[in-house]
Amino acid sequence: MYRVLVTDNLSPAGVEALKQVDGIEVVERGKMSPDEVREALREVDAIIVRSATKLTADVLVGQPRLKAIARAGVGVDNIDLEAATREGI
Numbered sequence: 001m002y003r004v005l006v007t008d009n010l011s012p013a014g015v016e017a018l019k020q021v022d023g024i025e026v027v028e029r030g031k032m033s034p035d036e037v038r039e040a041l042r043e044v045d046a047i048i049v050r051s052a053t054k055l056t057a058d059v060l061v062g063q064p065r066l067k068a069i070a071r072a073g074v075g076v077d078n079i080d081l082e083a084a085t086r087e088g089i
Helices: 012-019 034-041 081-086
Strands: 002-006 024-028 046-049 068-071
Touching: 002 012, 012 024
Parallel strands: 002 024, 002 046, 046 068
Antiparallel strands: none
16 A cells, blocks of 8 residues: 655645545645654655645655655746655656
8 A cells, every 4th residue: 555645726626536535545734844744755656736835855864755846837946856766766
């Protein structure tokens, strides 16, 4: 079972579609502090964000379970791509 963390406001229809996929457990959270995101990432395989969630190097370092980041929307300026790549995400 893969666990996917959904932060920010995603379309309810989109979240519901994810919940219907066999083998995926969706964890929905609202606005989170960087410390809360860092802690939550320890328990998930993937995260889906919009622009409000900032995935900085400090948040991404030391997350061996995290394998994927999905950005709902345009741009990736809120995601440290170099850190994600270094961490194997």
